[in-house]
Amino acid sequence: MNEILDRIEGMRDEIVKFTVDMISIPAVNPAFGGQGEEARAAFLEKKLKELCDEVKRYDAMDENGLKRPNLVGIIFGEDRSHTLWILSHMDTVPEGDISLWTHHPYGPVVDGDKIYGRGTLDDGQGIVSSYFAAKAILESGKRPHYNLGLVFVADEEAGSRYGVHFLMDKNLFMPGDLVVVPDSGNSDGSFVEIAEKGSVWLKITTHGKQSHASMPHMGLNAHRIGMKFALKVDDYLHENYGKKNHLFEPPESTFEITKKEKNVDNVNTIPGTDVFYFDFRILPDYRVDDVVNEVRSLAKDMSEETGAKIEVEIVQLAEPSATPEDSKIVNMLITALKEVRGIEPVIGGIGGGTVAAAFRKLDIPAVVWMTADDVEHQPDEYCRISNLINDAKVFAYIAMMH
Ligand SMILES: [Zn+2]
Structure with missing residues (x-):
């Protein structure tokens, strides 16, 4: 040798x-x-x-x-x-x-x-x-x-x-x-x-209604609803998927709000559409599908609550x-x-x-x-x-x- x-x-x-x-x-x-x-x-x-x-x-x-x-x-x-x-x-x-x-x-x-x-x-x-x-x-x-x-x-x-x-x-x-x-x-x-870890990238599209920024009652601010939804998912997943596995560094699943697509060109317009992305890394202790289904169900709740339509698309998924x-x-x-x-x-x-x-x-x-x-x-x-x-x-x- x-x-x-x-x-x-x-x-x-x-x-x-x-x-x-x-x-x-x-x-x-x-x-x-x-x-x-x-x-x-x-x-x-x-x-x-x-x-x-x-x-x-x-x-x-x-x-x-x-x-x-x-x-x-x-x-x-x-x-x-x-x-x-x-x-x-x-x-x-x-x-x-x-x-x-x-x-x-x-x-x-x-x-x-x-x-x-x-x-x-x-x-x-x-x-x-x-x-x-x-x-x-x-x-x-x-x-x-x-x-x-x-x-x-x-x-x-x-x-x-x-x-x-x-x-x-x-x-x-x-x-x-x-x-x-x-x-x-x-x-x-x-x-x-x-x-x-398993991983999934989600694209979240919120459909509201564009209007002049001085007339918010005429529109539905997709950006505001998108942000609220992002934070709701963030809190929910961190609270409910908190197991630790010491094979990993960090030892827990991670749930991050990442990419944000451009919306309107000018400051005085309320965006009618909002697009952002999540990157989740999920411990082998959980199923990636279950997490995605939770997000879909939260999106349904938020849609009903706000009147905006929130779409959840899988960009990439790995178990x-x-x-x-x-x-x-x-x-x-x-x-x-x-x-x-x-x-x-x-x-x-x-x-x-x-x-x-x-x-x-x-x-x-x-x-x-x-x-x-x-x-x-x-x-x-x-x-x-x-x-x-x-x-x-x-x-x-x-x-x-x-
Ligand atoms: Zn390489």
Whole structure:
């Protein structure tokens, strides 16, 4: 084992070059106006072919006729009955306001232990660390215990419809397989995510009647009623859904009033229509549907009370998910973190929404783990070279475990 770990340590220059080459090819998700994953996938497909026993490519076609590539590289194990999957995503969010970057987002800059660029961490680090774990095993003349599957998916940042969800019916992932998703973590690598809150986004539209601001009796102020409704829901849910679950930080469900759409252009008009949104993150102790039904019933009450019509629409909904604490992949990762890194792991849950949920739904235990500073989606996003190396060591260790 030590030979493999030492070999990863010696790959530093190669790891940096791979990361820089990959990040120089933008892969912004087309949902945010980007060019998509194709160019970056071409680079990665070539790299996988240099390494893997088998490389498959699954192209989804999106609603704009754009190819959305998904890459699957397999290295056969000594025991081919199961596969350890390490799943990372190729797409990124846009660079955002370029003036906030001190380094060019796609001209990745190496500065000490850091490589700056959009997607270096999210999720370039997952791709690079899993790739070099596999490479070190093979260059040491060894084979992983189970098959080792490197999966690089599209479309994670915009809901995974053309990514992991597209792959789910290709008969790749089987009961008894193990899944690690290196797409979120904390800065010392101690946090192992095994559960996610459910989440739902609601769009609330209040229909009143527009009038001049000096003549309120002629109209029905949708903005006022919308605000009252928002606060009513806020109070009600916090009072009635207050359970705590200490896997999570924060330990309770969260109910937030978030986006507000523009209403009238001028100050002296009473808005006839009002639109705002809720973002709820709900503990596995509750059903997301029940919460939505409560909001609908409160909307009905408020409509009757005020004469305004309040509509409740679901923008997005995900049920909570959890991997059992005593499952094999959790134990393997805990052992690896202790042995390779001297870390005392903390098992917990997050406010949700990773691709691990899709595996948990199929009863395939999945953990989300990486070593990452909190810079995803931010200007001057970076990954640490030491984390690329140390995460690769953990993946290599797990891949060799029986
Ligand atoms: Zn990500």
